[in-house]
Amino acid sequence: MSLLPPQRILLVEPSPQQRMLASALLTGAGLEVLPAANGPEALSLALSASPGLILTELVLPGFSGLELIRRCRLRRKPIPVWAITLASGQAAARAAFAAGADFVFLKPVDWSELLRRITRSGGEESFAPLCALLETLGLPRSRAGFLLTARCAQLLSSGGCSLLKQAYLQLSAEEKLPPTTVARSVERCVRLLRASPALPPQISREAPGKDFLISLVQAATFPL
Numbered sequence: 001m002s003l004l005p006p007q008r009i010l011l012v013e014p015s016p017q018q019r020m021l022a023s024a025l026l027t028g029a030g031l032e033v034l035p036a037a038n039g040p041e042a043l044s045l046a047l048s049a050s051p052g053l054i055l056t057e058l059v060l061p062g063f064s065g066l067e068l069i070r071r072c073r074l075r076r077k078p079i080p081v082w083a084i085t086l087a088s089g090q091a092a093a094r095a096a097f098a099a100g101a102d103f104v105f106l107k108p109v110d111w112s113e114l115l116r117r118i119t120r121s122g123g124e125e126s127f128a129p130l131c132a133l134l135e136t137l138g139l140p141r142s143r144a145g146f147l148l149t150a151r152c153a154q155l156l157s158s159g160g161c162s163l164l165k166q167a168y169l170q171l172s173a174e175e176k177l178p179p180t181t182v183a184r185s186v187e188r189c190v191r192l193l194r195a196s197p198a199l200p201p202q203i204s205r206e207a208p209g210k211d212f213l214i215s216l217v218q219a220a221t222f223p224l
Contacts, residue, residue, distance in 0.1 A: 008032040008049065009118070010079075012042040012056035012068065022055075022111075029115050039063035046072055046079060053118065054081040058092050069099040078142035084109060097181065102144050113176065130154065133220040134189075137196040145185025148175070149193075152186050153213035164210040 009026055011033050013019040023033045034049055036042035039062035046054060046068075054072060058065035069081045082103045083096040093104040105114060130150050135141060139149070152167050161167040168186065172179040190212060194205045203215045 008034065008051045008053075010034045010036060010042060010045055010049070010051035010054045010056075012036045012039075012054065012060060012065065013084075014038060014057060014060055025111050025115065029118070031118070037061070039065070039068050042068055043071055047075075051079060054079050055114075056081060056083055058083055058085045058096060066095055066099045069096065069101050073100040073142065078140065080142055082114075097144050097185070100142070100144060102142070102146075103175075103177075110176075129220040130217055133216060134193070137193050137198050139189055139192055139196075143189065143192075145189045148182060149186050149189040149213070152182075153217045156210055157214045157217040164208075164213075167210075 009031050011019065011022055011026065013022060013035070014037050016037075019035050019037065023035055026033045034045050034051055036045055039060045041062070042054070042056065042060070045051070054068070056065040056068055060068065065083055069083065072079050072081055078100075080102045081100065082105065083093075083101040084105050084107060085092040085096065086107050093106070096104045103117070130153060131141065131146075134146065134150060139146060141147075148171055152164075152171055155161050155167045155170065156164065161170060165183075168179050168183045171177075171186075172182045175182065187209070190209055193199065193216070194212065199205065200219055203212070203219060205212075207215060
């Protein structure tokens with residue numbers, strides 16, 4: 001998957017008024033928008049139009065946003081999916097992450113923040129070697145927490161945080177996500193990386209989380 005921000009966004013929103021407003025904001029930011037009003041229509045566009053990002057409401061006609069996320073995750077090359085739900089829907093947000101959503105935005109949506117996140121969603125150029133290593137080790141870029149893991153590792157290796165918990169808190173503030181969500185996402189990715197058969201022998205599977213993440217950055221910067 002390209003490290004560049006997605007240029008084509010599949011917008012899945014059942015409300016015509018909300019769909020029109022969101023489309024105007026996204027196109028105004030220079031993005032191409034593919035609008036869809038329900039789950040089946042969205043899945044058809046996801047399969048035929050190859051969007052760089054899916055932005056979906058969770059409550060949809062046809063089948064739910066959760067089902068859309070699950071079906072998109074079955075693709076050979078999964079598409080990143082960001083979900084939108086009511087601010088009171090914390091259980092729905094947890095379900096979206098469990099289904100494979102990369103991010104969840106709570107209503108009312110802060111569109112300036114969402115657009116800011118889209119423009120850097122591919123990650124910074126300096127993340128390229130580390131992201132490539134994570135993919136080589138079998139961690140799919142579509143997995144929730146992929147870029148959080150890369151950013152957390154770089155934050156630790158730069159000396160910006162002396163403790164893993166502090167890195168989680170900093171990322172939580174930057175991403176406007178609960179610290180527990182950041183911690184779970186990164187730790188889930190770390191568990192998969194530790195179990196990877198492609199993990200270089202120089203990286204200890206038993207190393208503490210902070211040291212393990214720093215070792216990944218070193219391996220990406222100076223290939224072992």
